[in-house]
Amino acid sequence: MQNNKKHPSALLNSKRFLPLFVTQFLSAINDNVYKQSVLILLVFQAATLADGALYSNIAAGLFILPFFLFSGMAGQLAEKTEKSKLIRLVKLCEIPIMVIGAASILTQQVWLMLATIFFMGLQSTFFGPLKYSILPQHVAPNELTKANGLVESGTFVAILLGTIFGTYFITQTVGPVVISIAVLVLATLGYFSSRFIPVSEANEPNLHFTYNIFSSTKNVFKALNAQTESVGKSVLGISWFWLIGAIILTALPNYVKHVMGGDELVVTSALVVFSLSIAIGSLLCEKLSRSRIELGIVPFGAILITLFLYLLSQEPAIETYITPSENLLTLKQVLNTGDMIWHFIWMAGIGIASGFYTVPLYALIQQRTEESSRSRVIAANNVLNALFMVGSAILSIITLSVLKWHISSLLLLLAGLNLLISIHIYTKVPEFFLRFVIYILAICMYRVRTKCEVNIPSEGAAVIVSNHVSFVDWMFILAASPRPIRFMVFAPIYYSPALHWLFKMAKAIPINSEKTNPEAFKKAFDDVASALERGELVGIFPEGKLTSDGSIDMFRRGIERIIERSPVPVIPVHLGGLWGSVFSRKAKWQLPRLKYSLVSVTAGEPIAADKVTADNLREQVLALKALHSKDID
Incomplete structure (x- = not known):
């Protein structure tokens, strides 16, 4: 029952990602080939060292200025428009910009170089929101880190290659010609690769677009503050x-x-x-x-x-x-x-x-x-x-x-x-x-093997139920989950001086027995209902205590009470490999060893709210335990 997910290395060869990667890679190289060439020319054209520093600072300022002025518009446009079409338009604009840039290199007109730098910054301003916001539309959630890693690594390699290329060739006799041809070829190739980027529908086609620089900038920060x-x-x-x-x-x-x-x-x-x-x-x-x-x-x-x-x-x-x-x-x-x-x-x-x-x-x-x-x-x-x-x-x-x-x-x-x-x-x-x-x-201290973690929903409310083997079970389940989980924790443990800060950080929900503290007992269930209403994940251990012999005890009826009040799916989870660890009741007081400290977290398929009973959930966890034992054998 291992999760069938595509190998991450296949991402770079896929039609849904490769065209975007190539497009942004060529764009980054082109930016740095031209910028580095211009910076060297400006320094050498300057009459004094102070003039060279002035030109360099003006060029840097002109490149970054559009990000302040037009990022608001760029964000709104990327939200409102189909993204692959907009990327093609942005990349098409790069060609005439580089025509001007090539002319500035060949004629060595300072004002033309600075104008090109500004327009390059403007193009980057509109390309940035598209480059990152399109990724979640074309890659799976488990590929998002890989995709961003490839984009970031590609960007810095492109910066390096562009800088070295521009530095070396602009100082050669035929350097201006080589640089001019290079920026035009890179711009053309970038536009060509952008034509293969898959369609990405607009996220908010009815969004009101404004040309007012201040209003558009205020709008994007309003969107940020809402997150x-x-x-x-x-x-x-x-x-x-x-x-x-x-x-x-x-x-x-x-x-x-x-x-x-x-x-x-x-x-x-x-x-x-x-x-x-x-x-x-x-x-x-x-x-x-x-x-x-x-x-x-x-x-x-x-x-x-x-x-x-x-x-x-x-x-x-x-x-x-x-x-x-x-x-x-x-x-x-x-x-x-x-x-x-x-x-x-x-x-x-x-x-x-x-x-x-x-x-x-x-x-x-x-x-x-x-x-x-x-x-x-x-x-x-x-x-x-x-x-x-x-x-x-x-x-x-x-x-x-x-x-x-x-x-x-x-x-x-x-x-x-x-x-x-x-x-x-x-x-x-x-x-x-x-x-x-x-x-x-x-x-790092343990090797955690997760199976079928895709059964834990990436969004929406659900309850996670698991067998209870050790004091740190909740940490291993969190390590397997793509989202935060709010666990119900026995109040004396929650408020213990050594662990209270950690449980508070994890937003755990303290619960006491109904006989000992009926008010705290009721509040815990109210907190669970509120968390589920907000679409969060809640984790509970229905046995109500740590196992004393490694077996799975009877599940208490509290889970039925939770689901009756908040009818959400329940995901059974089995923890294996923790019995006998330093955190269990059968503690072996030795430091965890990486080679042998193997913990498994196996998530079962979600169970609909109308089929949830304590006994049924226990049977599901036992079935996952049998699967774990079979894998070990």
Whole structure:
């Protein structure tokens, strides 16, 4: 009864995903080929260093300006229009934009270059909400993390390739011609690939569209504020990542020169390490998430980012080594200079951790945002991303130029701020930290094998019933569930000093016996009914106590009372492999061993409310137990 789901590797070869992936990949390469070429030309055309910096900042500002001005319109248009048609239109516009761009490269007219940069930013503004909001319409829920990992990894590889290509060829004699041909070919190929993107119906075809910049921007933020707090904090987390990334990418040349003592090739190598590590982290995220949206990896990524930023800030400057700092090291010398390799290792650590951090957040936004407002929420995310990137420039200017800080001090400040931002997010949305605790326990300390987890509904109310083997059964069921579950917990355990914070974070429902505390007993059932009315999942252990011998005891009638009041489907679940563990009544007081600590969570098919009885549910769980025993044999 193993769930028959498509292997994730098939996603990249599928017609429903590959055209979109290729389109966004070509778009990212083209953006960076042109931007990098223009930045180098502007710097070399400048009469002074100050003029070069001015041109570079104007170009960066013009690219990001449309995100502030037109993201609201882009979000509304993506919501109101069939998406594949709109993507084709956006990509078609890229061709005349690149015609102007090619002319600007060949004539080296500064005003034409800056105009092209602005129009590229405008095109990206309208493409962004489409790229992310279309994914949930073409990929299954268990493929969403994989799809986002591929998009993120593809984007950073494209940024790397485009940057290197533009940097190298624009400095050659025939460089302007090569760059001009390249941007036109990439734009044409991007439009061609967009024609194969499957149809994606409009989420809200009757949405009122406004051309007013301020009203449209207000509209997308209104859509964002209407979402759950987990979505809002995910948007904040993604924007914070872009602030960190922008500072690192901007400061990388100075760090390499003044801390590592490396030359231009070392700068390029550092960029390769950082970009490829983000791509690797994005792809690894799907493996660590077991093809689901695993929020427990987000705090893990945040902790690693803080750690590696701190380590990078503590690396000694080149003056510590024998080679004088005024003689810049080649890449070969850097790799042969003892501990210098650690600079690259810490950069790679930041990149991999960034993949762990961002991919689940993007997937969560796509999954938990209402379909009718998904594009507008992503548009609001783009506005905040742009705002935080401007903030990164301001922070860098203040610390490095005004306060004259060393680059290592800025990295140390980022490490501290990242820790504070993470604490803020996980305090406001405890689900992130709860999933982290569950991930460490259920995934890292034990091997959890889930079967038929698709029987747990991805939306709508339902009750989960399971046999009760250990004190942490609820954690293993949560590890198998794609959604939060509110478990009924015996009140003395719920209010115990050691565990109360954890149960409160999990929004568990305390219940006492009717004889001991009839008022608390009634309130527990009222809370269950309210949760089910809101479409939540509720979990109960109908045995009412831990098993004393490993067998499944009689189910009490409380489940019938719940379903009589709230007629929703019931999903039977069997937990195997926990009897004899340190958390069961037959405790073996030893540390869990990864090799042998195998726990199975098997979900049965939903049982309609009119067929629910305590005895029938027990029989269903026993049947799942027999299936588990057969698998072991």
